[in-house]
Amino acid sequence: xxxxxxxxxxxxxxxxxxxxxxxxxxxxxxxxxxxxxxxxxxxxxxxxxxxxxxxxxxxxxxxxxxxxxxxxxxxxxxxxxxxxxxxxxxxxxxxxxxxxxxxxxxxxxxxxxxxxxxxxxxxxxxxxxxxxxxxxxxxxxxxxxxxxxxxxxxxxxxxxxxxxxxxxxxxxxxxxxxxxxxxxxxxxxxxxxxxxxxxxxxxxxxxxxxxxxxxxxxxxxxxxxxxxxxxxxxxxxxxxxxxxxxxxxxxxxxxxxxxxxxxxxxxxxxxxxxxxxxxxxxxxxxxxxxxxxxxxxxxxxxxxxxxxxxxxxxxxxxxxxxxxxxxxxxxxxxxxxxxxxxxxxxxxxxxxxxxxxxxxxxxxxxxxxxxxxxxxxxxxxxxxxxxxxxxxxxxxxxxxx
Amino acid sequence: xxxxxxxxxxxxxxxxxxxxxxxxxxxxxxxxxxxxxxxxxxxxxxxxxxxxxxxxxxxxxxxxxxxxxxxxxxxxxxxxxxxxxxxxxxxxxxxxxxxxxxxxxxxxxxxxxxxxxxxxxxxxxxxxxxxxxxxxxxxxxxxxxxxxxxxxxxxxxxxxxxxxxxxxxxxxxxxxxxxxxxxxxxxxxxxxxxxxxxxxxxxxxxxxxxxxxxxxxxxxxxxxxxxxxxxxxxxxxxxxxxxxxxxxxxxxxxxxxxx
Numbered sequence: 001x002x003x004x005x006x007x008x009x010x011x012x013x014x015x016x017x018x019x020x021x022x023x024x025x026x027x028x029x030x031x032x033x034x035x036x037x038x039x040x041x042x043x044x045x046x047x048x049x050x051x052x053x054x055x056x057x058x059x060x061x062x063x064x065x066x067x068x069x070x071x072x073x074x075x076x077x078x079x080x081x082x083x084x085x086x087x088x089x090x091x092x093x094x095x096x097x098x099x100x101x102x103x104x105x106x107x108x109x110x111x112x113x114x115x116x117x118x119x120x121x122x123x124x125x126x127x128x129x130x131x132x133x134x135x136x137x138x139x140x141x142x143x144x145x146x147x148x149x150x151x152x153x154x155x156x157x158x159x160x161x162x163x164x165x166x167x168x169x170x171x172x173x174x175x176x177x178x179x180x181x182x183x184x185x186x187x188x189x190x191x192x193x194x195x196x197x198x199x200x201x202x203x204x205x206x207x208x209x210x211x212x213x214x215x216x217x218x219x220x221x222x223x224x225x226x227x228x229x230x231x232x233x234x235x236x237x238x239x240x241x242x243x244x245x246x247x248x249x250x251x252x253x254x255x256x257x258x259x260x261x262x263x264x265x266x267x268x269x270x271x272x273x274x275x276x277x278x279x280x281x282x283x284x285x286x287x288x289x290x291x292x293x294x295x296x297x298x299x300x301x302x303x304x305x306x307x308x309x310x311x312x313x314x315x316x317x318x319x320x321x322x323x324x325x326x327x328x329x330x331x332x333x334x335x336x337x338x339x340x341x342x343x344x345x346x347x348x349x350x351x352x353x354x355x356x357x358x359x360x361x362x363x364x365x366x367x368x369x370x371x372x373x374x375x376x377x378x379x380x381x382x383x384x385x386x387x388x389x390x391x392x393x394x395x396x397x398x399x400x401x
Numbered sequence: 402x403x404x405x406x407x408x409x410x411x412x413x414x415x416x417x418x419x420x421x422x423x424x425x426x427x428x429x430x431x432x433x434x435x436x437x438x439x440x441x442x443x444x445x446x447x448x449x450x451x452x453x454x455x456x457x458x459x460x461x462x463x464x465x466x467x468x469x470x471x472x473x474x475x476x477x478x479x480x481x482x483x484x485x486x487x488x489x490x491x492x493x494x495x496x497x498x499x500x501x502x503x504x505x506x507x508x509x510x511x512x513x514x515x516x517x518x519x520x521x522x523x524x525x526x527x528x529x530x531x532x533x534x535x536x537x538x539x540x541x542x543x544x545x546x547x548x549x550x551x552x553x554x555x556x557x558x559x560x561x562x563x564x565x566x567x568x569x570x571x572x573x574x575x576x577x578x579x580x581x582x583x584x585x586x587x588x589x590x591x592x593x594x595x596x597x598x599x600x601x602x603x604x605x606x607x608x609x610x611x612x613x614x615x616x617x618x619x620x621x622x623x624x625x626x627x628x629x630x631x632x633x634x635x636x637x638x639x640x641x642x643x644x645x646x647x648x649x650x651x652x653x654x655x656x657x658x659x660x
Contacts, residue, residue: 308523
């Protein structure tokens with residue numbers, strides 16, 4: 001203010017004298033940016049040049065020509081048809097699908113277990129709270145690799161051999177070679193049962209919508225859970241029996257030294273799934289606990305004062321608010337689980353890293369291509385996961401102002 | 402029908418009031434927060450509780466709907482005794498509305514959803530009916546136009562009025578106020594007090610912890626002064642302000658009135 005009043009006379013405003021170029025912030029910033037870009041370009045050029053030189057000296061052809069060559073090695077578990085006559089490209093997909101299988105199942109298990117343990121740790125029941133606390137402290141503080149070794153070598157590899165298998169319900173059995181489950185074999189007419197199941201699901205969704213409308217209109221509650229169960233289980237069940245049970249199970253049978261038939265779950269897969277999901281669940285439990293503790297105490301008091309039971313308070317008031325604290329760190333745990341699945345290589349589960357970055361790289365020697373592809377794959381999985389979680393987080397974010 | 406059974410319950414307890422506290426004690430660990438509280442609040446009576454911070458006044462009204470547990474003595478609300486019986490606690494909470502210093506609205510729900518949550522889930526009313534009641538009370542606290550906003554979009558005074566409406570939606574017989582204006586800017590205190598005065602004039606039984614002495618003077622039937630966990634003085638406002646008996650009350654009044 002004083003500067004303007006002291007100005008001598010109104011007239012054409014003379015801009016203040018520009019300082020020397022060196023002292024102008026825009027100029028300095030531009031210089032730093034250019035310098036940085038030049039340095040980076042130089043670094044990349046050096047590396048690329050160096051790699052190209054070395055490859056040329058060792059007579060290694062670069063490029064993805066190996067993709068369609070026969071791999072010549074077996075993979076112990078594949079979700080797509082694969083044999084040692086398949087190509088490296090097919091090995092890539094087999095490994096990738098194995099990793100995705102572990103990641104998806106592991107994330108589901110870890111989330112369910114983590115939420116249970118996290119809520120349990122806040123329970124007013126002394127025993128439950130202590131057990132959940134001990135679980136978290138134990139699993140969070142032991143290295144994951146050690147836990148995988150524990151599950152694989154100490155537990156699953158100590159199971160009895162096929163002849164002394166532990167019999168489980170429904171004709172399943174567990175032994176040192178893995179978990180053997182009966183495989184369903186559809187027979188003619190089974191399509192009708194599936195159709196009945198589909199109709200049951202559609203009907204129960206319709207009932208749920210109708211019940212919600214009616215609840216809003218009249219306040220009457222309708223036992224949606226029970227009708228849904230009846231429609232989804234009893235309707236296809238009735239069709240199934242009426243058509244003379246058109247589904248048989250192929251039970252795993254002990255022949256010679258091993259089980260034949262049925263679905264075999266590798267011990268490596270079990271160890272990896274159990275290890276990854278129990279380990280990650282301990283972190284998720286802490287995140288859930290922090291999220292719930294982060295909801296102000298007044299929220300619970302207000303809900304209680306309104307007469308909401310503790311279960312309803314948790315479901316309608318606390319968890320919806322805790323979720324927005326929980327989601328971002330939960331996303332990192334999902335990404336961690338996916339990336340940690342590459343420890344599979346230590347216990348011999350054929351995941352993406354073990355198959356592609358291990359065997360394929362060794363056999364082809366195409367280190368640069370294989371490593372780049374591996375990085376690209378993990379980057380893609382991670383970005384898709386975080387994109388989904390960010391969308392979900394935005395969906396539940398609080399509206400303020 | 403409900404009224405007669407409540408009357409019977411009250412008679413069974415030999416109690417003649419909406420809230421009866423007899424010989425209530427409470428400790429936080431070693432700290433004796435409430436010492437031998439005896440108080441009977443009649444139907445439709447308005448009680449204002451004041452006292453220095455830490456005197457136990459908030460704890461006292463929080464004991465009435467079991468946000469805090471008393472350890473000795475008897476509390477009977479609307480003929481129902483507060484014991485550790487969960488059914489009794491639920492019944493009492495449905496009868497008693499509470500307004501907090503920090504509003505405690507549910508920030509993830511719209512104003513209308515805040516008001517409908519408990520009627521729908523606890524009283525099992527239809528959404529349409531709950532919404533009708535909710536809009537009626539929003540009208541009464543003079544913010545019908547804010548129904549679809551979120552609490553974070555409202556001013557403090559508006560939030561506190563929503564909180565009062567939320568408690569009223571459960572159709573309570575008794576309203577408890579725990580320093581309802583202490584977190585508000587001066588110009589918003591009046592809009593909240595106006596709503597509370599209107600509520601008092603409608604015959605609601607009210608217990609209110611507040612330092613708004615003008616409110617106490619105009620609305621209260623009795624003013625209670627608490628200090629160190631005890632009820633030091635209890636009198637109608639005229640007598641309380643003009644002729645306090647205890648030295649502690651005189652000291653407190655001189656501090657809050659002469660500034």
